[in-house]
Amino acid sequence: MRRLLVTGGAGFIGANFVHYLVEDTDARVTVLDKLTYAASPAALEGLPSGRVELVVGDVADAALVDQLVAELGPEGAVVHFAAESHNDNSLRDPAPFVETNIVGTFVVLEAVRRHGVRLHHVSTDEVYGDLALDSPERFTESSPYRPSSPYSASKAGADHLVRAWVRSFDVQATISNCSNNYGPWQHIEKFIPRQITNVLSGTRPRLYGTGENVRDWIHAEDHSAAVWRILTQGQLGQTYLIGADGERTNKDVVQAVLRQCGRDEGDYELVTDRPGHDLRYAIDSTRLRQELGWAPRFTRFEDGLAATIDWYREHEDWWRPHKEAVEAAYAQHGQ
Numbered sequence: 001m002r003r004l005l006v007t008g009g010a011g012f013i014g015a016n017f018v019h020y021l022v023e024d025t026d027a028r029v030t031v032l033d034k035l036t037y038a039a040s041p042a043a044l045e046g047l048p049s050g051r052v053e054l055v056v057g058d059v060a061d062a063a064l065v066d067q068l069v070a071e072l073g074p075e076g077a078v079v080h081f082a083a084e085s086h087n088d089n090s091l092r093d094p095a096p097f098v099e100t101n102i103v104g105t106f107v108v109l110e111a112v113r114r115h116g117v118r119l120h121h122v123s124t125d126e127v128y129g130d131l132a133l134d135s136p137e138r139f140t141e142s143s144p145y146r147p148s149s150p151y152s153a154s155k156a157g158a159d160h161l162v163r164a165w166v167r168s169f170d171v172q173a174t175i176s177n178c179s180n181n182y183g184p185w186q187h188i189e190k191f192i193p194r195q196i197t198n199v200l201s202g203t204r205p206r207l208y209g210t211g212e213n214v215r216d217w218i219h220a221e222d223h224s225a226a227v228w229r230i231l232t233q234g235q236l237g238q239t240y241l242i243g244a245d246g247e248r249t250n251k252d253v254v255q256a257v258l259r260q261c262g263r264d265e266g267d268y269e270l271v272t273d274r275p276g277h278d279l280r281y282a283i284d285s286t287r288l289r290q291e292l293g294w295a296p297r298f299t300r301f302e303d304g305l306a307a308t309i310d311w312y313r314e315h316e317d318w319w320r321p322h323k324e325a326v327e328a329a330y331a332q333h334g335q
């Protein structure tokens, strides 16, 4: 049985990945998570204790990470999701983004270097900056790094550290840069869950600026399957882009949420734009599909969205206690 250390495994995508490991592999998992405001330990409840153990701690704590990596043994692997992940927060207070995303990745790299353990580093397409709204261009593995926000700059910094540790120290690592995820357990500060929970609360969805910005949506389950594929079959030192051809304007997404909830498609508000707001992300995932044979299961965004809306309807007890505070924080910025 393979031993894995999953950092950030109590977060939205990390927890989805832990479920994937339990259901589709025989891996034994240690989750290292600081349980910040973004964590959902509830997402890990009910998983077999013989398969999943939660260690509450900071990925930037070098002694703790060293001990956990040492315990994996040479056949083990680290999958590194832990991060501060919300662009809007990074614009209000960048410090934890530098600490967790850059210093935390440095700490992980030093531990896997010392113990000769395999690493998969989870990153984002935002490191490549943005694309023009009206261009056919998509990001590829050779797109130049051009991050716009403190969040994306901190993820770019982390990616550069991983690449340097591969080249200079022969660390056995792969990197994936994925597009925007949606699905169960996503924090309601993020776009899709914020709008779903607005509609379920009887308030209007909030679109930044004109609503014309484009994001490329992928279901978190498809992201998890891709990460496993790269971890087990990817070429060491290689970067893989993960995306499911899910480009939509933010306005299209809000209108789909309204339609699926039986509300008028025009029943949204345009609010203050995000400073430096990236215009468009789009992923060309040809390498991952052709070299590793991965393909997404959620090929119709509207179906994945409908399932996600149902999930938030059924899990109101999870998100409702946080809704007022999240909206009050946005309201302070006219959003």
Ligand code: NAD
Pocket (backbone or CB within 6 Å): 007, 008, 009, 010, 011, 012, 013, 014, 032, 033, 034, 035, 036, 037, 038, 039, 040, 057, 058, 059, 060, 080, 081, 082, 083, 084, 085, 086, 100, 104, 122, 123, 124, 125, 155, 177, 178, 179, 180, 181, 182, 187
């Ligand atoms: P999230 O904010 O939902 O979860 C992050 C998790 O990391 C939380 O459980 C949090 O408690 C934990 N964490 C934060 N700081 C920590 C620290 N110092 N030490 C230990 N744990 C800490 O984020 P997410 O959306 O699940 O994103 C996970 C990863 O995937 C991130 O690296 C992110 O950059 C990347 N990613 C996200 C998306 C997306 O659309 N959400 C897309 C591409 C890549």
Ligand code: TDX
Pocket (backbone or CB within 6 Å): 085, 086, 087, 088, 123, 124, 125, 126, 179, 180, 181, 189, 190, 191, 192, 194, 206, 207, 208, 211, 213, 214, 215, 250, 274
């Ligand atoms: O209320 C909102 N209204 C709105 O129009 C919010 C919260 C967002 N938006 C817009 C901003 C973006 O164009 O929706 C789009 C998506 O916003 P976010 O959910 O904040 O995601 P984004 O900034 O695109 O970053 C996400 O994808 C890449 C994740 O949060 C990152 O962790 C990941 O790396």
